[in-house]
Amino acid sequence: MEKDADGFYTPAAPGAGGSTPAAPQPAPNSDLIKSTFEVDVTLADQQGDPNSPLYSAKTFEELGLHDDLLKGIYDMGFTKPSKIQERALPLMLSNPPTNMIGQSQSGTGKTAAFVLTMLSRVDFSKPQPQALCLAPSRELARQIMSVVVAMGKFTPVQTEYAIKDNLARDSGPIKAHIVVGTPGTMTDLIRKRILDPSGVKVFVLDEADNMLDQEGLGDQTLRVKNQLPREGLQILAFSATFPDHVRNFASKFAPNANKIELKKEELSISGIRQFYMDCKNEEDKYDVLVRLYALLTIGQSIIFCQHKHTADRIAQRMTAEGHKVASLHGAKDPAERDAIIDNFRDGREKVLITTNVISRGIDILQVNMVVNYDLPLMYERNTGAGAGPGGSYDRPDIETYIHRIGRTGRFGRRGISINFVHDKKTWQQMDQIEKATGKTITRIETGDVDEMERKMKEALK
Numbered sequence: 001m002e003k004d005a006d007g008f009y010t011p012a013a014p015g016a017g018g019s020t021p022a023a024p025q026p027a028p029n030s031d032l033i034k035s036t037f038e039v040d041v042t043l044a045d046q047q048g049d050p051n052s053p054l055y056s057a058k059t060f061e062e063l064g065l066h067d068d069l070l071k072g073i074y075d076m077g078f079t080k081p082s083k084i085q086e087r088a089l090p091l092m093l094s095n096p097p098t099n100m101i102g103q104s105q106s107g108t109g110k111t112a113a114f115v116l117t118m119l120s121r122v123d124f125s126k127p128q129p130q131a132l133c134l135a136p137s138r139e140l141a142r143q144i145m146s147v148v149v150a151m152g153k154f155t156p157v158q159t160e161y162a163i164k165d166n167l168a169r170d171s172g173p174i175k176a177h178i179v180v181g182t183p184g185t186m187t188d189l190i191r192k193r194i195l196d197p198s199g200v201k202v203f204v205l206d207e208a209d210n211m212l213d214q215e216g217l218g219d220q221t222l223r224v225k226n227q228l229p230r231e232g233l234q235i236l237a238f239s240a241t242f243p244d245h246v247r248n249f250a251s252k253f254a255p256n257a258n259k260i261e262l263k264k265e266e267l268s269i270s271g272i273r274q275f276y277m278d279c280k281n282e283e284d285k286y287d288v289l290v291r292l293y294a295l296l297t298i299g300q301s302i303i304f305c306q307h308k309h310t311a312d313r314i315a316q317r318m319t320a321e322g323h324k325v326a327s328l329h330g331a332k333d334p335a336e337r338d339a340i341i342d343n344f345r346d347g348r349e350k351v352l353i354t355t356n357v358i359s360r361g362i363d364i365l366q367v368n369m370v371v372n373y374d375l376p377l378m379y380e381r382n383t384g385a386g387a388g389p390g391g392s393y394d395r396p397d398i399e400t401y402i403h404r405i406g407r408t409g410r411f412g413r414r415g416i417s418i419n420f421v422h423d424k425k426t427w428q429q430m431d432q433i434e435k436a437t438g439k440t441i442t443r444i445e446t447g448d449v450d451e452m453e454r455k456m457k458e459a460l461k
């Protein structure tokens, strides 16, 4: 088995991702997927390269973990820690407990770092909530829980969700040690005294910049924190991105924290090759996407739209034209959302058309392509002299872009992202993204399917 020039490898052997589902069977003659299972050698190479975010000089044994947790880690197929795990775990596990603000690129194993800390701090003999973890979406909360369950497999840990529609109305107080959920429901459970926060020792924010941003979930997150004990609480805040305005706030939210930070140029990982396609106009974007369909289904792909209605409209049109795609967004009811993401995770659906709801954290190893059907934009209030009320969605949202493309290229795998641009404005927005991330975005011809396939195969090789 040969290592390629930059030491990348493509999707993992089934089971290597623990709670993530087994890889779907590749199409028999697909070159793109052929290399899928050539993983072990090159992963070892990357984990041995000091410049890789997957590098570690240490073993899991050296990080001070309990034997039962080591068993859980090895059972998940992990052999060596990644850089963030190696650096963050000893700091988070030392006593007295110290806060942590941890940044590391998408798909480099932040979840294991904070899950192992929660599991290490819990006193299993006490039937009460001791660790709370907040995430921005129910999909991510469910995924984190699957990691807690997998890593805690050899411990007596009890867990509970704080996500919509999960607990029966008349259920009594939560006795579980670890509660994972979204901030709105977590606040509700505390307010209704279903969740007694008095024994909480660890408070984790995944996607912390998003959870603390006052334009986003910040208020609700603060509300949860205000209910937690002040003395001895360990706060762990993780993300791949920490824009400056949130970084300052995070330092106040998690005072005296140990910090692991990335430089701006380190933010996005080089295993993801970025492309763009010039579409003639908004309508042409749909035609280009349909032309791409055969390539989208070679592995799995996620198509990001700005609006729910766009995601639904594209999915309906493609379905009516005989393509198999699913759509997922926040307006669907919880049970439907769970079924859709589970189908996608298990490989029963190959193309998922969605919104920013799953732009962060979702870890599905077989996703080798991300399409920004609409570029991610952020709302900007009018400011300055004479500015009227309101604002506009004209500025590219760099953080969301980094998270979206990070749904592929997980833990050293290769991936492709494609941006659709269709006019001067979107072109300029993409230009700003390219400058901000410092990574080249290469043009792919939209009319020539063979050329598209050739470029993509090249990128995934």
Ligand SMILES: Nc1ncnc2c1ncn2[C@@H]1O[C@H](COP(=O)(O)OP(=O)(O)OP(=O)(O)O)[C@@H](O)[C@H]1O
Pocket (backbone or CB within 6 Å): 016, 017, 018, 020, 077, 078, 079, 080, 081, 082, 085, 104, 105, 106, 107, 108, 109, 110, 111, 112, 239, 240, 360, 361, 362, 363, 365, 406, 410, 411
């Ligand atoms: N030490 C390890 N060895 C092998 N695989 C690992 C290791 N640590 C994590 N992984 C796997 O790597 C993948 C990515 O991990 P994870 O989802 O924690 O990334 P992340 O840093 O939280 O990413 P994001 O910023 O997108 O949330 C998962 O499938 C996980 O099981």
